[in-house]
Amino acid sequence: MVTTRPLNPTAASLLGFLHDGPQTGWDLVAAAELRIGAFWTLTRSQVYRELAAMADAGLVVAGEPGPRDRRPHSLTDAGRKAFAAWLEAGPGAETIRVPMLLTVTFGRHLEPGRRAEIIVADRQRHQRRLVAYRDLSAALEGTDPYAEATIAFGVAYEEAALAWFDALPSEITGGR
Structure with a gap:
């Protein structure tokens, strides 16, 4: 049918x-x-x-x-x-769903040491993804402009996420 x-x-x-x-x-x-x-x-x-x-x-x-x-x-x-x-x-509007932002929003309810551990672990995930995107970008270079554009977004996103982590105030990160 x-x-x-x-x-x-x-x-x-x-x-x-x-x-x-x-x-x-x-x-x-x-x-x-x-x-x-x-x-x-x-x-x-x-x-x-x-x-x-x-x-x-x-x-x-x-x-x-x-x-x-x-x-x-x-x-x-x-x-x-x-x-x-x-x-x-066309794609319509995207919805931002970043679990880390929820953790930070309610971070005052976490023990500071645990909050810092979570932030460090999430930052490390973003760092690993950035490395993977850069490797993929190098492997794709000159092969598929659509895939390359998508991967370039991934690189830019991970760089922006890492810059955000690095700019978090020490009262949130516990000085880490």
């Missing part, structure tokens, strides 16, 4: 990956983790739920089961059109 439903960004990203050819849910999870995982999270259950909904809507078609009963999904013409319409509409 073909129906029309507005695409959410998760479904749209799966349709985007399917432009590369038929893929199983497993393949799509791996592609998402590699290509967008640093800035857009997809759970395995979301992928399978969206694939089922998109198959019901006629946007994808499931192929014959392969090894481990995995079914490759292919993009239909309706899926291509729905993806193009979603992409053409």
Whole structure:
């Protein structure tokens, strides 16, 4: 049954990956983790739920089961059109959801030593991601301007996050 439903960004990203050819849910999870995982999270259950909904809507078609009963999904013409319409509409406003900001907002309720440990650990995560983005940027150089632009955002974001950590007052960081 073909129906029309507005695409959410998760479904749209799966349709985007399917432009590369038929893929199983497993393949799509791996592609998402590699290509967008640093800035857009997809759970395995979301992928399978969206694939089922998109198959019901006629946007994808499931192929014959392969090894481990995995079914490759292919993009239909309706899926291509729905993806193009979603992409053409523009991204809309983003929502900033940074768990560390919640921790800082309510940080006065934490023991100072624990608050400092949390801040140090989160700053280290951002530092590791910055290194990973820079490595990926170097590996991608000259290969794909779209991927390079996305990674450049990741680099700039991590640099901004690290600058924010470094500017936190000592009363929040405990002098660390």
